[in-house]
Amino acid sequence: MRPPRLSRRAAALAPSSTTAVARKAKALAATGVDVVDLGLGEPDFPTPDFVGAAGIAAIESGRTRYTDVAGEPALRDAIAEKYRREHGIALSRENVLVTAGAKQAVFNACQVLFEAEDEVALFCPYWVSFPEMVRLSGASPLYVPTELETHWKPIASDLAERATERTRGVILNSPNNPTGAVVEREQLESIVEWCEARDSCMIFDETYDRFLYDGRPHVTAASLREEHPDRIVLTGAASKTWAMTGWRLGWAIASRELIDAMASYQSHSTSNASSISQRAALGALSDPAQTDEAVARMLAEYGRRRETMVSGLAAIPGVRCLLPEGAFYAFADVSALYGAKQVAGSAEFCERLLSETGVAAVPGDAFGEDDCVRFSFAAPLASIEEGVGRIAAWAAAPVRSA
Ligand SMILES: Cc1ncc(COP(=O)(O)O)c(C=O)c1O
Numbered sequence: 001m002r003p004p005r006l007s008r009r010a011a012a013l014a015p016s017s018t019t020a021v022a023r024k025a026k027a028l029a030a031t032g033v034d035v036v037d038l039g040l041g042e043p044d045f046p047t048p049d050f051v052g053a054a055g056i057a058a059i060e061s062g063r064t065r066y067t068d069v070a071g072e073p074a075l076r077d078a079i080a081e082k083y084r085r086e087h088g089i090a091l092s093r094e095n096v097l098v099t100a101g102a103k104q105a106v107f108n109a110c111q112v113l114f115e116a117e118d119e120v121a122l123f124c125p126y127w128v129s130f131p132e133m134v135r136l137s138g139a140s141p142l143y144v145p146t147e148l149e150t151h152w153k154p155i156a157s158d159l160a161e162r163a164t165e166r167t168r169g170v171i172l173n174s175p176n177n178p179t180g181a182v183v184e185r186e187q188l189e190s191i192v193e194w195c196e197a198r199d200s201c202m203i204f205d206e207t208y209d210r211f212l213y214d215g216r217p218h219v220t221a222a223s224l225r226e227e228h229p230d231r232i233v234l235t236g237a238a239s240k241t242w243a244m245t246g247w248r249l250g251w252a253i254a255s256r257e258l259i260d261a262m263a264s265y266q267s268h269s270t271s272n273a274s275s276i277s278q279r280a281a282l283g284a285l286s287d288p289a290q291t292d293e294a295v296a297r298m299l300a301e302y303g304r305r306r307e308t309m310v311s312g313l314a315a316i317p318g319v320r321c322l323l324p325e326g327a328f329y330a331f332a333d334v335s336a337l338y339g340a341k342q343v344a345g346s347a348e349f350c351e352r353l354l355s356e357t358g359v360a361a362v363p364g365d366a367f368g369e370d371d372c373v374r375f376s377f378a379a380p381l382a383s384i385e386e387g388v389g390r391i392a393a394w395a396a397a398p399v400r401s402a
Contacts, residue, residue, distance in 0.1 A: 041329070342399050
């Protein structure tokens with residue numbers, strides 16, 4: 001029996017490392033090991049009741065049929081209204097596409113914007129799925145490094161320096177997964193102006209737009225849409241704001257032409273996002289007061305965990321870790337421990353950490369930075385304290401012989 005022949009596209013695809021870590025951690029826990037999971041990238045809070053109630057009402061009132069591919073008109077209006085309320089920009093429903101999560105929004109945008117021979121610039125460290133999404137469009141990723149010393153901030157001149165004639169777009173994520181870095185406004189403006197001058201597009205992924213610390217404001221490309229309406233695709237989601245990862249509900253904001261193209265693409269792939277989830281998201285977006293309350297509660301708790309995790313990690317000799325400005329990850333440079341632990345890089349480091357301490361974390365090479373490891377603080381404070389304690393003891397211990 002011969003295995004089926006895979007397309008070159010599928011054969012070249014790397015599975016997501018973040019889900020691979022989750023699988024390994026689960027398998028280890030199933031053998032009875034007390035695993036501390038700092039790998040997961042999703043809120044550990046429940047979806048707020050008022051949002052769940054809107055979903056239940058949708059089922060009970062029989063809203064179980066196909067909707068418009070681009071989403072229910074009322075939800076598209078509510079998403080446009082969010083941008084008016086939060087950023088003072090005028091959008092109409094024709095500028096909004098409802099998707100099955102921010103992931104599908106970025107994926108659709110890549111599919112309609114890029115093709116073979118194109119390059120798409122990604123600031124590194126990048127979210128794991130960006131390079132594969134670019135490759136699945138036929139284009140190639142072009143990596144633009146950012147540095148811990150400059151707080152992992154994207155710098156427009158680095159993009160301009162590395163870009164070639166073939167660079168047709170850029171994907172920017174702020175606050176960033178895995179570093180938490182928030183782009184500076186003047187850098188963002190320069191990147192959009194660079195796109196304008198080059199007839200390129202920027203996909204601006206603001207999945208973590210409500211999760212910034214120390215009162216830092218979210219810097220969004222939404223405010224640049226008016227001046228550069230054809231250069232920007234914004235992508236966002238209900239996933240983190242309302243702890244709705246499993247509901248699969250996100251959106252893209254762009255020019256009418258781009259939204260139409262993405263909707264056509266989506267009409268032949270998944271059609272509409274779940275009708276139930278759309279109603280739940282409508283309930284969420286229609287109640288800014290309860291939303292602000294729920295977000296404030298989560299943010300305060302993430303803030304406590306951030307302090308505990310980062311101060312604990314940074315105190316370990318050989319670990320460098322900054323306080324992230326947003327999102328819920330600590331991205332620590334652990335490369336000074338590689339020699340003492342006799343590991344070749346972040347993947348081996350995380351495997352050893354998991355098997356020898358039961359702490360799950362995601363290797364930085366999944367994000368294009370092999371010196372680092374991502375620890376999620378979307379985990380209870382007690383798990384973070386326990387996990388950091390185990391990491392500190394392990395880092396200080398001599399290497400076990402095999
Ligand atoms: C930067 C970034 N973009 C997009 C997503 C995907 O979001 P969704 O679950 O809404 O598809 C994630 C999820 O972790 C993310 O970190």
